[in-house]
Amino acid sequence: MSRRLRAILIAGAVAMVAYEIVVSYVPGPPPELIFVITNAAVGLSFLVAGIAAWQRWPASRLGLLFTIVGYAWLLPQVGQLRYALPFTISNITANIYAASLAHLALAWPSGRLRSRFERGVVVAVYTWNTGQSIVSLLFWNPRTNGCAGCPANLLLVSGSNSIEHIFDVISVPVGLTISAIVLTLIVRHWRSARGWSRRVMVPLVWISFAVVALSVVQTVTGNLNLHVSNLVLYGIAPLILLAGPALFVASTLRARMARGAVGSAIVDLEPGAPPERLRDALARALGDSTMQLAFRLPDGSGYLDTSGRAVDPARPGQGRVVMPLGESGEAVLVHDQGLEHEPQLVRLTASAAGMALEHARLQAEVQAQLEQVQASRTRIVEAGDAERRRLERDLHDGAQQRLVTLTLALGMARSRAAGADPELESLIDSATKEAREALVELRELARGIHPAVLTETGLAGAIQALVERSPVATTITALPAGRFPAQIEATAYFVVSEALANVAKHAAAGSAQVTIRQLTGQLMVQVSDDGAGGAKPEGSGLRGLADRVASAGGVLRIDSPPGSGTRLEADIPCT
Amino acid sequence: MPAACRDVRLDFVNPSAEILVVDDHDGFRAFARIMLEAAGFTVAEAATGAEATEAARTVRPRLVLLDIQLPDFDGFEVARRLAAQPDSPVIVLTSTREASDYGGRIAASPVAGFLPKDQLSGAALLEFLARSPA
Numbered sequence: 137m138s139r140r141l142r143a144i145l146i147a148g149a150v151a152m153v154a155y156e157i158v159v160s161y162v163p164g165p166p167p168e169l170i171f172v173i174t175n176a177a178v179g180l181s182f183l184v185a186g187i188a189a190w191q192r193w194p195a196s197r198l199g200l201l202f203t204i205v206g207y208a209w210l211l212p213q214v215g216q217l218r219y220a221l222p223f224t225i226s227n228i229t230a231n232i233y234a235a236s237l238a239h240l241a242l243a244w245p246s247g248r249l250r251s252r253f254e255r256g257v258v259v260a261v262y263t264w265n266t267g268q269s270i271v272s273l274l275f276w277n278p279r280t281n282g283c284a285g286c287p288a289n290l291l292l293v294s295g296s297n298s299i300e301h302i303f304d305v306i307s308v309p310v311g312l313t314i315s316a317i318v319l320t321l322i323v324r325h326w327r328s329a330r331g332w333s334r335r336v337m338v339p340l341v342w343i344s345f346a347v348v349a350l351s352v353v354q355t356v357t358g359n360l361n362l363h364v365s366n367l368v369l370y371g372i373a374p375l376i377l378l379a380g381p382a383l384f385v386a387s388t389l390r391a392r393m394a395r396g397a398v399g400s401a402i403v404d405l406e407p408g409a410p411p412e413r414l415r416d417a418l419a420r421a422l423g424d425s426t427m428q429l430a431f432r433l434p435d436g437s438g439y440l441d442t443s444g445r446a447v448d449p450a451r452p453g454q455g456r457v458v459m460p461l462g463e464s465g466e467a468v469l470v471h472d473q474g475l476e477h478e479p480q481l482v483r484l485t486a487s488a489a490g491m492a493l494e495h496a497r498l499q500a501e502v503q504a505q506l507e508q509v510q511a512s513r514t515r516i517v518e519a520g521d522a523e524r525r526r527l528e529r530d531l532h533d534g535a536q537q538r539l540v541t542l543t544l545a546l547g548m549a550r551s552r553a554a555g556a557d558p559e560l561e562s563l564i565d566s567a568t569k570e571a572r573e574a575l576v577e578l579r580e581l582a583r584g585i586h587p588a589v590l591t592e593t594g595l596a597g598a599i600q601a602l603v604e605r606s607p608v609a610t611t612i613t614a615l616p617a618g619r620f621p622a623q624i625e626a627t628a629y630f631v632v633s634e635a636l637a638n639v640a641k642h643a644a645a646g647s648a649q650v651t652i653r654q655l656t657g658q659l660m661v662q663v664s665d666d667g668a669g670g671a672k673p674e675g676s677g678l679r680g681l682a683d684r685v686a687s688a689g690g691v692l693r694i695d696s697p698p699g700s701g702t703r704l705e706a707d708i709p710c711t
Numbered sequence: 712m713p714a715a716c717r718d719v720r721l722d723f724v725n726p727s728a729e730i731l732v733v734d735d736h737d738g739f740r741a742f743a744r745i746m747l748e749a750a751g752f753t754v755a756e757a758a759t760g761a762e763a764t765e766a767a768r769t770v771r772p773r774l775v776l777l778d779i780q781l782p783d784f785d786g787f788e789v790a791r792r793l794a795a796q797p798d799s800p801v802i803v804l805t806s807t808r809e810a811s812d813y814g815g816r817i818a819a820s821p822v823a824g825f826l827p828k829d830q831l832s833g834a835a836l837l838e839f840l841a842r843s844p845a
Contacts, residue, residue: 532780536807537736543829544742548749575829579809589812592779597814604811 145203149183152176152210170371175213178377182206185381192388193477197247201240202381208233209377223287227273231265234351238318240380241344242325245336245387245477254321261314268307275300304360311355315348330455331426333474336387343379350376390423391478397421398481402488412442414492418469418485422478426456428470429489439468462490510689514623517687521626524586531582539575543568590629594619595652598629603650606636608643608665613651620659624710627688628652628661634681635663635704643667643702658690659710664703671696671704678704730836731755731772731800733763733789735782743776743831750833760784764792767800774801774840776831777822779813787820794821801843803836 153176183206190199208229215226239258242249249255270291277295278286322344326337350373357369401417415429430439430447439447449458452470459469459482469489475482546568553560582588590598596617603610619625632650639648645667653660671678673694682692690708730752732743737758744754755770757763760783767775775793779786790802802822810817810825817825823839 532807533736537739540807540828541736541738541742544739544746544831547832548742548746551749572829575807579807582808583812587812588808589814592785592812593814593816597816600814601811 145183145187149180149206152207152213153180155213168367168371170367174371174374175210178374179206179210179213181378181381182209185384188388189384192391193247196477197243198240198245198384199247201236201243201247202384205233205236205240205380208236218285218287220288220290223278224273224290227289228266228269228291231269232262235261235265237347237377237380241322241340241347242318244325244340245333245474250325257314257317257321261318264310264314268311272300272303272307275303304358308356308360312352315352319344319348329472329474331472331474332422332424332478333455333472335423336474339379339383339386343376343383346376346379350374391481394421394423394478394481395484398485398488402492405492409496410442411493411496414489415442418489422471422475422481422485424472424475426472429467430470431467432465441470459486461486461493467493513687514689517684518623521586521623525591528582528586528588531578531585532588536575536578536582539571539578543571543575546571586626587629587633590625591622595625595628598625599632599650599652602629602633602636606648607640608636608645608648610636610639610648610650613649614653615650616652616654616659618654620710623688624659624708627684627690627708628659628706630684631661631681631692631704631706632663634677638671638677639663639665639667639702642671643669645701654710657709657711659708661706661708662703664701666701668698669696669700669702670698671702729753729773731757731763731766731770731775733757733760733775733781733786734778734805735759735780736778739778739828746831747833747836750836752833752836758782760786760789763789767793767796771798772800774803774836776803776805776826776836778828779804779806779808787816790820790822801839803839805831 182202186199186201186203186206188199189196189202193199211232212226212230214222217223235258238261239249242254242258249258273289273291274293275296276289277292278289280295281297281300322337322341326334326341329337353373354369398418398421401421402414405413405417411429411431415427418429419425419427428441428445428447430441430449432439439449441447447468447470449460449468449470452458455473456470457473457476459471461467461469467489469482469486471482546564550561550564550568553564587598587601589601596615599612599615603612620628632652636648636650639645643665645665648663648665651660651662651664671694673679673682678692678694685692685706685708688708690706693705694702695705696702730747732740732747732754733756734740734743735758740756740758744756747754755766755772757766760781763775763777763781766772777786777789777793781789786804786806790804793799793802799821802820804817804820804822804825805828806812806825807828809827813825823843826835826839
């Protein structure tokens with residue numbers, strides 16, 4: 137709506153209200169204050185709702201309809217002026233507001249009438265409500281018929297009381313029928329609506345019943361000349377009409393809050409929540425219980441929603457609208473058509489849902505990458521272990537074997553040369569000594585690369601061998617006898633080996649203890665000493681050991697307060 | 712693997728052999744033979760665990776010098792099978808590795824002892840024979 141039009145409407149509304157107040161000071165008996173208040177309040181509320189609706193949905197006719205109701209309500213008030221023309225106009229237009237109310241209710245919430253039949257009904261209501269007033273005026277002389285102080289009726293043809301009365305009595309069943317048809321249509325709209333549309337229909341149905349009841353009571357009592365207090369019937373009861381604008385304002389507020397609710401629904405979702413939780417949160421926030429969140433099947437053959445039902449985005453079903461999420465077309469929202477009247481809200485929801493899904497996708501991607509990295513780290517360590525085993529075996533089968541043979545050969549040469557040449561004897565002796573030392577060094581080297589004892593006998597034998605070689609007095613408190621997967625045995629072995637090497641090199645300890653226990657789902661390896669403590673976890677040896685334990689999916693803890701010994705503990709998962 | 716299924720090499724078997732050298736390393740077997748024959752023993756050879764069990768039945772040596780690492784089954788398994796035979800020979804395990812590299816497995820085997828390969832001599836074997844009850 138343009139600024140100018142809005143200004144005109146507001147000015148018109150202000151003028152109408154000012155007029156209301158002014159006419160209450162026109163000479164003659166002043167109207168009851170309650171009539172002034174009710175008339176002004178009802179008329180103004182529809183005009184305000186109209187401006188609000190125009191603002192909220194510029195493309196919808198709902199704003200126009202609210203405004204029409206407001207003016208149709210206020211127009212008959214000109215009859216307050218005690219002149220013939222305004223008095224006649226007031227009486228002709230007295231019931232138009234009721235027709236526009238029916239129009240508004242049937243067009244709710246889109247502002248458009250749903251079928252040709254309904255357009256016919258609305259036209260009929262307008263025609264009847266105006267025509268009936270005109271025809272009635274033809275035979276109503278106010279001055280002789282209940283209103284001696286009223287101005288003249290310009291349409292008066294015959295002041296016959298009986299004709300006017302007969303017409304009024306005939307009007308009652310017609311008016312009732314029209315009201316019944318309108319009410320039935322409203323109830324039908326409500327029954328056929330689903331999701332969001334149904335929710336916004338519920339208060340309308342209740343308000344319609346009340347308004348139709350008011351209209352029926354007014355028609356029946358007026359036309360049949362029943363004596364019911366005017367104060368109640370025209371002063372207080374019309375305040376029920378305020379419910380219409382109130383309903384609209386409430387729905388506007390709800391839509392506002394829904395925008396916030398969409399945001400908090402996304403924020404409140406815990407990370408990695410399954411998609412059905414996202415759907416539930418969005419459906420709640422939007423007030424559309426029928427909302428579906430559907431994902432494209434991996435083979436691209438179609439879409440499935442979060443409860444496993446097939447969804448065809450090309451044919452979402454009657455009254456349903458498809459909203460793609462993101463650009464990939466991986467996921468779609470299918471919602472009630474009524475929500476199209478909340479385009480901002482739907483756009484907001486779609487982008488929020490898109491973000492949530494993107495977040496979930498990224499999270500899954502990071503998780504998958506993490507799993508890949510963990511798996512590749514484990515494979516790298518395993519490959520390293522295998523390579524070390526191969527190297528050790530190569531040394532054993534090759535160089536060590538040859539050195540052994542060489543030693544034996546030297547031994548035989550020594551016995552052949554015995555007594556023949558003392559110089560040759562001493563030469564062979566020193567060659568044998570060199571060969572033996574080379575063999576010892578090679579054995580140490582091979583053991584460092586990969587202890588054969590670990591492959592040959594498993595963890596228990598290897599740990600016993602380590603402890604026997606340790607220069608610090610070391611005891612074994614617990615040691616499981618069984619075999620474990622090669623990587624676990626190697627990891628546990630290297631923890632003990634590195635720990636005992638550190639005890640010997642740095643701890644200045646009197647004794648050390650090795651404990652290995654098989655607990656549920658893990659192997660617990662512990663090495664403690666009574667030495668100086670103060671070991672630094674960030675030192676390269678312990679850092680490498682921590683990496684090694686982590687590669688097996690375990691954790692390494694170091695407790696080394698200065699002066700209170702060191703305790704190294706590794707938990708290695710094993711099933 | 713049942714021994715009968717193997718193509719047992721019996722061409723080198725000496726019926727009066729006193730020592731059976733079991734090792735898959737040809738060079739070591741050759742040197743061991745020369746050294747032990749020089750020390751006065753008769754020597755038979757086997758290159759695998761299967762050959763060793765077969766040769767032990769036919770040759771009936773007094774002592775078996777048994778390498779722990781063999782291509783088919785390891786020395787511990789061969790020792791177990793030999794020890795299960797009637798009049799089992801004195802079994803001495805050997806390796807280029809040290810005894811500690813095998814943890815408690817050597818002590819748990821039905822063998823007379825362990826001799827590092829580079830310590831091999833006729834005198835060392837005689838000592839084992841002398842210590843054995845048979």
